[in-house]
Amino acid sequence: MARQATARSLRRARSVGRAAALHQVGRLDEADRIYRAVLAADPHDFDALHLSGVLKHQQGRSVDGLRLVAAALRARPGSVPALTNYGVILDALKRHQEAVATFDRLLNMGACDATLHFNRGNALNNMRRYAEALASYDAALALAPDHTDALYNRGNVLAALERHEEALASFDRALCLAPRRGDVHVNRAATLMKLQRFHAALESADRALSGDANSIPALNNRGSILTELKRYDEALAALDRVLALCPDHAEAHNNRGVALAELGRYEEALAHYAHALRVAPDFVNAHINRGNALRSLLRMDEALASFTQALTLDPQNADADFNDGLARLCLGDFRQGWKKYERRWEKHKNAVPRPNYPLPMWRGEKELRGKTILLVAEQGIGDAIQFVRYAPLLAALGATVLLRVDAPLAALMTSVPGVSRVIGAGEALPHLDWFCPLLSLPSGFGTELATIPANVPYLWSDEARIAEWRRRLPQNGRQRIGLCWAGSREHLHDRRRSLPLDRFAALLSVPGLDFVSLQKGIAPGEAGILRQCGVTQLGEEFADFADTAAVIAMLDLVISVDTSVAHLAGAMGKAVALLLPFSPDFRWLIGRTDSPWYPTMLLFRQTAIDDWDAPLELLRLELAELARHAPASASAAPMPA
Numbered sequence: 317m318a319r320q321a322t323a324r325s326l327r328r329a330r331s332v333g334r335a336a337a338l339h340q341v342g343r344l345d346e347a348d349r350i351y352r353a354v355l356a357a358d359p360h361d362f363d364a365l366h367l368s369g370v371l372k373h374q375q376g377r378s379v380d381g382l383r384l385v386a387a388a389l390r391a392r393p394g395s396v397p398a399l400t401n402y403g404v405i406l407d408a409l410k411r412h413q414e415a416v417a418t419f420d421r422l423l424n425m426g427a428c429d430a431t432l433h434f435n436r437g438n439a440l441n442n443m444r445r446y447a448e449a450l451a452s453y454d455a456a457l458a459l460a461p462d463h464t465d466a467l468y469n470r471g472n473v474l475a476a477l478e479r480h481e482e483a484l485a486s487f488d489r490a491l492c493l494a495p496r497r498g499d500v501h502v503n504r505a506a507t508l509m510k511l512q513r514f515h516a517a518l519e520s521a522d523r524a525l526s527g528d529a530n531s532i533p534a535l536n537n538r539g540s541i542l543t544e545l546k547r548y549d550e551a552l553a554a555l556d557r558v559l560a561l562c563p564d565h566a567e568a569h570n571n572r573g574v575a576l577a578e579l580g581r582y583e584e585a586l587a588h589y590a591h592a593l594r595v596a597p598d599f600v601n602a603h604i605n606r607g608n609a610l611r612s613l614l615r616m617d618e619a620l621a622s623f624t625q626a627l628t629l630d631p632q633n634a635d636a637d638f639n640d641g642l643a644r645l646c647l648g649d650f651r652q653g654w655k656k657y658e659r660r661w662e663k664h665k666n667a668v669p670r671p672n673y674p675l676p677m678w679r680g681e682k683e684l685r686g687k688t689i690l691l692v693a694e695q696g697i698g699d700a701i702q703f704v705r706y707a708p709l710l711a712a713l714g715a716t717v718l719l720r721v722d723a724p725l726a727a728l729m730t731s732v733p734g735v736s737r738v739i740g741a742g743e744a745l746p747h748l749d750w751f752c753p754l755l756s757l758p759s760g761f762g763t764e765l766a767t768i769p770a771n772v773p774y775l776w777s778d779e780a781r782i783a784e785w786r787r788r789l790p791q792n793g794r795q796r797i798g799l800c801w802a803g804s805r806e807h808l809h810d811r812r813r814s815l816p817l818d819r820f821a822a823l824l825s826v827p828g829l830d831f832v833s834l835q836k837g838i839a840p841g842e843a844g845i846l847r848q849c850g851v852t853q854l855g856e857e858f859a860d861f862a863d864t865a866a867v868i869a870m871l872d873l874v875i876s877v878d879t880s881v882a883h884l885a886g887a888m889g890k891a892v893a894l895l896l897p898f899s900p901d902f903r904w905l906i907g908r909t910d911s912p913w914y915p916t917m918l919l920f921r922q923t924a925i926d927d928w929d930a931p932l933e934l935l936r937l938e939l940a941e942l943a944r945h946a947p948a949s950a951s952a953a954p955m956p957a
Contacts, residue, residue, distance in 0.1 A: 331350050331353065331354050332350070332351070332354055332361070332363045332364050332367065334350060335347040335348075335350035335351050335354070335364075335367065336363075336367055338350070339367060339370075339371055344371055344374065344375060347367075347371060348368070348371055348372075348375075351364050351367060351368035351371065352368070355368065360387075360391055362388050362391045362392050362395070362398075365384050365385070365387045365388035365391065366384070366385055366388035366395070366397065366398045366401070368384050369381040369382065369383070369384030369385035369386075369387075369388065369401065369405070370385070370401050372384060373401075373404075373405045373408065378405050378408050378409050379409065381405050382402070382405045382406065382409065385398055385401055385402045385405060386402065389402060394425065396422060396425070396427050399418055399421065399422050400419075400422065400431065400432060400435065402418055403415045403416075403418035403419045403422075403435060403436075403439070404435055406418060406439075407435070407438060407439045407442060410442070412439045412440075412442045412443045413443070415435075415439040416436060416439045416440060416443070419432060419435060419436035419439065420436070423436075428459070429459060430456040430457070430459040430460035430463050430466065431456070432456075433452045433453070433455040433456035433459070433466075434452070434453065434456040434463060434465060434466045434469070436452045437449045437450075437451075437452030437453040437456065437466070437469060437470075437473075438469065440452060441469060441472070441473055441476075444476070446473045446476045446477050447477065449469075449473045450470065450473045450474065450477070453466045453467075453469055453470040453473065454470070457470070462493055464490050464493045464494050464497070467486050467487075467489050467490035467493070468486075468487070468490045468497070468499065468500050468503070470486045471483045471484070471486035471487040471490065471500075471503060471504075471507070472503060474486060475503070475506070475507050475510070478510075480507050480510045480511050481511070483507045484504065484507050484508065484511070487500050487503060487504040487507065488504070491504070496527050498524040498527045498528050498531055498534065499524075499533075501520045501521070501523045501524035501527075501534070502520075502521070502524045502531065502533045502534050502537060504520045505517045505518070505520035505521040505524070505534070505537045505538075505541065506537055508520060509537070509540065509541060509544065512544075514541050514544045514545050515545070517537070517541045518538065518541045518542070518545070521534050521535075521537045521538040521541060522538070524537075525538070530557075530561055532558050532561055532562055532565065532568075535554050535555070535557050535558045535561075535568075536554075536555070536558050536565070536567055536568050536571060538551075538554040539551045539552070539554035539555035539558065539568065539571050539572070539575065540571050540574070542554060542575075543571070543574055543575045543578060546578070548575050548578060548579050551571075551575045552572060552575050552576075555568050555571055555572040555575065556572075559572070564591075564595045565595075566591075566592040566593075566595040566596040566599055566602065567592070569588040569589070569591045569592035569595070569602075570588065570589060570592040570599065570601060570602045570605060572585075572588045573585040573586070573587075573588035573589045573592070573602075573605055573606075573609070574605055576588065577605070577608065577609050577612065578811075580612075580811075580812070580925050580926055582609045582610075582612050582613050582925070583613075585605075585609045586606060586609050586610070589602050589605055589606035589609065590606075593606070598629050600626050600629050600630045600633060600636065601635075603622050603623070603625045603626035603629070603636070604622070604623065604626050604633070604635050604636050604639060606622045607619045607620070607621075607622030607623045607626070607636075607639055607640070607643070608639055610622060611639070611642070611643050611646070611899065612898075612899040612925075613899070613925075614898070614899060614906055616643055616646065616647055616906075619643050620640060620643055620644070623636050623637075623639055623640035623643065624640070627640065634659040634662035634663040634664070635663040635664055635665055637656050637659045638656060638657065638659040638660055638662075638663045640656055641653045641654070641655070641656025641657045641659065642656075642657070642902045644656065645657065645902035645903070645905075646900075646902050646905060646906050647905075647906070648765050648905055650758070650763055650764045650765060651762075651764060653902070654758045654759035654762075654763065655759060657755070657758075657759065658756065658759055660755075668694060668695060669694075671692045671694065671751065671753050673690070673692075673748070673751045675748050675749065675750060675751055676749075676750055676751075677750070677751060677752060677753075677756070678750040678751065678752040678756075678760055679752075679756070679759070679760055680759070680760040680761065680762065681750075682713060684710065684713040684714050684715035684750075685713065685714030685715070686714060687714075687715050687716070687749040687750060688715065688716040688718065688746070688747060688748050688749050688750075689710055689715045689716070689717055689718070689748070689749065689750040689751065689752060690718045690719075690720060690739070690745065690748050690750070690751040690752070691704070691706075691707060691710075691717060691718065691719045691720070691735075691751075691752055691753075691754055691757070692720050692751055692752070692753050692754065693719075693720060693721040693722060693725070693754055694753045694754060694755055695755065696880065697722075697724065697725060697861070697880035697883075698878075698879060698880040698882070698883040699754065699755055700721055700725055700729075700754055701725075701775070701861075701880060701883040701884055701887050702883050702887070702903065702913060703754040703755055703757055703758070704719065704729065704732050704735075704754060704774070704775075704887075705769050705770075705771075705774050705887070706754075706757035706758075706761060706769060707719065707732050707733070707734040707735045708732075708733045708734035708769075708771075708774070709734075709761060709769060710734065711733070711734030711735075711736075712734070715750075716736050717734050717735050717736055718735070718736060718737050718738075718739055718745075718746070718748070719732070719735045719737070719738050719739065720738075720739045720740070720741065720743075721738065721740075721741075722740075722741055723740060723741065723860065724860045724861050725860070725861050726738050726740050726860070727860055727861075727862040728775060728777075728860070728861045728862045728865055728884075729775075731775055731776045731777075731778070732774060732775060733774060765912060768912045768913055770912060770913060770914070770915055772886065772887060772888070772889040772914060772915060772916065773887060773888045773889035774887055775865065775884065775887040775888050776865070776869075776888065777862065777865040777866040777868070777869040777888075778862075778866075781862055781863065781865070781866035782866045782869055782870065784863075784866065785854070785863070785866045785867050785870070786870060788852070788854060788867075789830075789832065789852065789854075789867070789870055790830040790832075790852060792830070794828060794829060794830045795828075795829050795830065795872045795873065795942060795943065796829075796830045796831075796832055796870065796871045796872050796873075797829050797830065797831050797832065797871065797872065797873050797874075797875060797939070798831075798832050798833075798834045798867070798868060798871045798873070798874040798875065798876075798881070798885070799820065799823075799831055799832065799833050799834060799835065799851065799874075799875050799876070800833075800834045800835050800855070800874070800875070800876040800877065800879060800881040800882070801814065801815045801816075801817055801819075801820055801835060801876075801877060802814035802815065802816075802817075802835065802837070802839075802877065802879070803877060803878065803879035803880070812897040812899070812926075813877050813878045813879070813896075813897055813901075814877055814879075815877055815895065815928060816839075817839070817842045817845050817846070818845060819928055819932065820932075821845075821849070822932060822933070822936050823875065823932065823935060823936055823939060824849040824851065825849075826936060826939040826940050826943055827943060828943035828944070829939065829942070829943050830852065831849070831850070831851040831852070832851065832852045832854060832867065832871060833846055833851050833852065833853045833854060833855050833856075834854065834855045834858075834864060834867065834868070834874070834876075834881050835855040835856075836855045836856060836858060837856075838853075838855070838856060854867055861880070861884060864881065864884060865884060865888060868881075868884060868885050868888055868890055869888065869890075871885075871890065872891065873890070873891045873892070873893060873942070874890055874891070874892050874893070875892075875893045875895070875935065876892065876893075876894060876895070877894075877895050877896075878894065878895075878896060878897075878900065878901055878904070882894050882917070883914075886911070886913070886914030886916060886917045887914070889915075889916055890916060891916050891917075891918075892914065892916060892917040892918070893917075893918055893920060893935055893938070894911070894917055894918070894919050894920065895920050895928070895931055895932070895935070896919055896920065896921045896922065896931075897921075897922050897925075897926075898921070898922040898923070898924060898925045898926075898927075899925075900921070904919060909921075920932075920934055920935050
């Protein structure tokens, strides 16, 4: 009898061995039949239970697989391979805490190999315990430096921790070992996007596609990257390929919506966000992007509802909170708006770099007598000009006010009342008690619509600069009109706010006025248009904004799109005609023809997206009226003593 039992045992072992060989080469159905036959003969055969459980997991039947491996462990509770696979299957079933406990049990038993640490890292990664996952991947790599999967997943957790340069290095190490791994190229591209290295990101996405032209993650990344590069038609083509392969791909619908929104095709964008949210109702970024599109259509109540939904799903989401704040500021809800605007430092999309000083940031403390505060310019030149108006209020509280701005503004800002000293970038700082970014001042002062400090002028040119430029201006006594038709091409929304010069042609044809170009960075062909229309060209010769201010001081009116020149003219108390897109920046509010920030400014708004005809025609009529009834040109307004 013992001999027969031994023979049966040998036959079962040979059968399990044959099944394991078939299993290893991917012939799963054949292996499964043999495992089942062995277990029919002996339901407690450890190897058949263990390997059959692994096979069931590989076939997508993880619940059955876990049951079989658990049965194997009842036969051999200390089996390292079975415990390892038990933890892997638990992790696949999203029982991540139990998986980590299983791997920890193995470590406590003295097991120590790269695969164990790798699997433990995966379970921790799935629980979003990224720092612990990173430690596990590092332990795996200490034992097996060429563990490509550990390098890849290490890069992923570093990216989740926003340590993007380190993530990139980990992906690069993985690619040195496996240059054709498409998944590594895909996530490397995503990391390069976070680092705003879009051309390098595109190269990585294309490397992934060279191995698999239908890689959905690579195509989706490619669409997002091309959108960032403003190559919108190519972006849409890449995303269309994703949707042809997977019509309900929520991320591709969301990303296609973003590209369409950048083109001003907001209704089409909304349709894609709606599709994304039907597929994935908890897709926070789709709710945020939907809110932004609705805000661009001035459908503010719906926009706020979208941001609220995003914040319900993710209460700490800075992008949702910040964009909700922008919508509220547009509506004049300054109480909530300025508070939410402070999230600009934390948001992921186009985050504003946070000034870093080893001293407390001023947030509205009133006891400033005898204290020194540094005001720090941030974002654009126009922002600095608009919000430096708060310097006199701080000085009135007894503070010594210092101001740090970039070189083009330094000379001009010496004219601001209450500013004791203007400090250039890189210049050593004296003793300070507080600092405050300029755009945090409205929040600090609790500014509401009725309390906007709008005492203009608060910037002046000086007589010496005015004298330098006076001879360059027309001296025939007619009204002088300054022109600025475009802002920086690097501005996020420049396509919406700037105009080609030829759209100004109707304005330049109004007789009886002298036009002066304040524009820097004139595009090819524009100089010829200016000469043909008899426009005096000065902007290209300005060395800094003190020069711009000197010329503006001798003008009667400035016509500008939403750029720093408009802010400067408004801060100087000059008459300004501001041309605004349909969905303007938050500071111009909505539905008004005036600005509470600049009392001498009139707003000429688009009444439909991308349609400049109506505001330009209205402005042309105003200019014609001005030419008919205008007095002689105004004299210069020097800085007061």
